[in-house]
Amino acid sequence: MATVTLSNVVKRFGAFEVVHGANIDIKDGEFVVFVGPSGCGKSTLLRMIAGLEDISGGEIAIGGKLVNDVEPADRGIAMVFQSYALYPHMSVEQNLSFGLRMTGNPKADTDRRVKRAAEILRISELMDRRPKKLSGGQRQRVAIGRAIVREPQVFLFDEPLSNLDAELRVQMRVEISRLHKELGATMIYVTHDQTEAMTLADRIVVLRAGHIEQIGRPLDLYDDPDNLFVAGFVGSPKMNFIKAQIVGHDARGVVVELAGQEKTRLTQPLTGPAPEPGSKVIVGVRPEHFGNAGEGDTDLIVAIDVVEHLGGTSFLYARTAHGEDVVIQRDAAKVPTTSEVTVSIRKSYLFDENGLRLR
Amino acid sequence: MRNRNATAYRFLAPYLLIFSVFWVWPIISSFIISFQATRTVPWRFAPGFNWGRLIGDPAFFNALKNTLLILVIQVPVMIALAMVMAVLLNSPLLKARGLYRFAFFAPVVVGEVAYSAVFRLMFSLDFGIVNKLLNSIGLPKIDWFSNVTPAMALIMIAVTWRWAGYNAIILLAGMQSIPEDVYEAATLDRVSKLKQFFYITLPLLKPVIVFCLVLSIIGTMQLFTEPFLITERGGPGGGTETLGLLLYRQGFRSLNFGYASAVAYTMAALAIAITLAQLWLTREKQ
Incomplete structure (x- = not known):
């Protein structure tokens, strides 16, 4: 097991910089997820840790040892690819043992490692099959097995579940979580799916356009986002954003008025410097933070467009009087039957014009 | 549905007619002719006349030996060379990849007569560049056209030059x-x-290599242009005569169509047999 440290890591393709000075400290045995939209540089960062991409600037250390110029095979890592990257002409057993056989590892040790990996992943009965005879989930297990037999210090996963259907994805997510507990290894996992990130990670690194937006534990990111991007990216359905304006201060904090709705004001306590009255801000409200009328700081009338019933909960897709779309979470039993409903805002977040959180 | 099929066949009719007359019928006809004595007038049915001659004809066995020799030596060398070329073309270090790809493919589109004429000049005894090069490094000149072994080597070099890039x-x-x-x-x-x-x-x-091998085997079994044009009709003294040339010689110079047809069917049968054997040897083992 090992720590992984990225210091000011930069990646350029020609003159085009795709990762702008990433600093991440990953602890021994930690499960860290890099999450962000397509093209944010998360896979590039992972491939730089693996050694499959050169590092244009900065330093990467694994287990305290600088690995910038170390060959991929000597970094003590194993990687699971999005496409599985199995050797199509080899059986499962050969896929698992190939690397060890090619490097002259003793046969008894190779057999032991392959057997152990097969048992951990419950693929012992598939050993003679070729990849094309396996289902997507089984192929993914073999790909993970190939990583396990290397007994690496760090596991790297590059969007390993994105080719699976929704049900299998949930199942494999649980398996990977179980594997992390069982092996206790450091794991770095790349995904664009915030649900995967939230459910798997000890810590999440949110990336956008090659910049790290925030690093933190899943619930910290959810409850205390640093900026508009993280607030919007983490959580499903995403946080609602309503345009607003600072109208003054009172003893409890700064007073905000929602755009186009003179009577809808809420007070937000701030410890930092408060913006001047008249400043444009954005109020963020998570779907579950809308309460019944009178329950929160302020009430808001919304027109309901669509109601989605998910069983225990329902989501109301609605519009404010100012025409802004909002999603409201309700217990299934408490879904209003009228086309308009008054809701209250029980908890909200304030962001300045540049998208930075006002705390 | 029947009507739709009939309409489809009516549209296909011009093609099917030409296909039948110039493709299917010659195949059937040559099979029939191979059982006829065609050196007599009128032709008569004599099954042993051509097929019996084939079994004991030294010219046939000479052509067969030459063809198989080219097949056994030239095809593996060419495929190995093609593999090396493909690896080099695939290298990320290679600049101007498109230019090389074109250069390797170009021999296929060069006219056969033109390329044969250039090879004859290049390998000419007195003023060919190849012999000049050999001389310049202290090796004796080789008479590529008068001796059997160099002539066979020349055929193999020419065929390899022409088809390695394609493969x-x-x-x-x-x-x-x-x-x-x-x-x-x-x-x-x-x-x-x-x-x-x-x-x-x-x-x-493997599947791609097998495909290249099958194409090359069929091509070699039909080899005609190079021994006809470069070593002048299979010379010296039939030393480079292939089955394709023997067929031509019998059919179109001696006008012995029955025997030429028997040779043609033997060539096709051999190509099929070798290809099947090769497919069997390289089959996917599960």
């Missing part, structure tokens, strides 16, 4: 269809580039 392009296409991340996984597994070639590239390219 390289096919192999390159196969190589480029192997996903990059399979190699990345092998790199992480500490598998050297050489082992990656032998344990990943070659096995995954």
